[in-house]
Ligand SMILES: [Fe+2]
């Protein structure tokens with residue numbers, strides 16, 4: 153990965169990262185694979201951020217916290233989403249795999265009030281993506297898909313190879329489309345919101361340079 157620079161964190165930022173990392177280690181202690189993935193996404197997001205001029209600190213903390221609600225069971229995350237009034241226009245059981253990011257983004261700000269809204273937005277859209285993705289959103293989305301613990305499938309390998317070689321928008325797009333292909337290949341449920349996001353971004357990309 154093209155991580156040219158090293159992050160230059162303040163003592164306060166280092167202290168916050170250490171505190172959040174300790175919290176995540178405790179919170180996901182029963183799920184060591186998920187914990188390893190979260191720590192790996194944090195490192196990968198930090199490197200991507202440095203390669204693409206995004207704030208590495210925000211990328212790092214977003215990576216640490218993005219799968220916080222994977223500690224919940226499938227039933228629990230649906231229940232939590234219902235309680236929060238989260239509405240994706242379909243039965244929440246159909247979109248259960250998408251809910252943990254949205255739920256975490258609603259619940260974690262009160263636990264970490266000093267972190268800015270950009271972090272919660274990135275966590276909220278790390279499963280669904282969105283028509284408007286900020287660079288931080290894209291960094292977290294891509295890092296989640298290519299962190300080194302994930303197997304080197306042809307699709308992931310292709311994205312990994314392009315880090316630093318193509319724009320962040322292009323890297324995100326390949327990662328996002330790869331995720332849709334994965335859903336289709338597995339005959340899984342594809343949330344209509346994902347199709348809407350796909351169409352909006354595809355249209356925008358087709359008009360680029362006109
Ligand atoms: Fe996730």
Ligand SMILES: [Fe+2]
Pocket residue numbers: 189193218219296
């Ligand atoms: Fe993840």
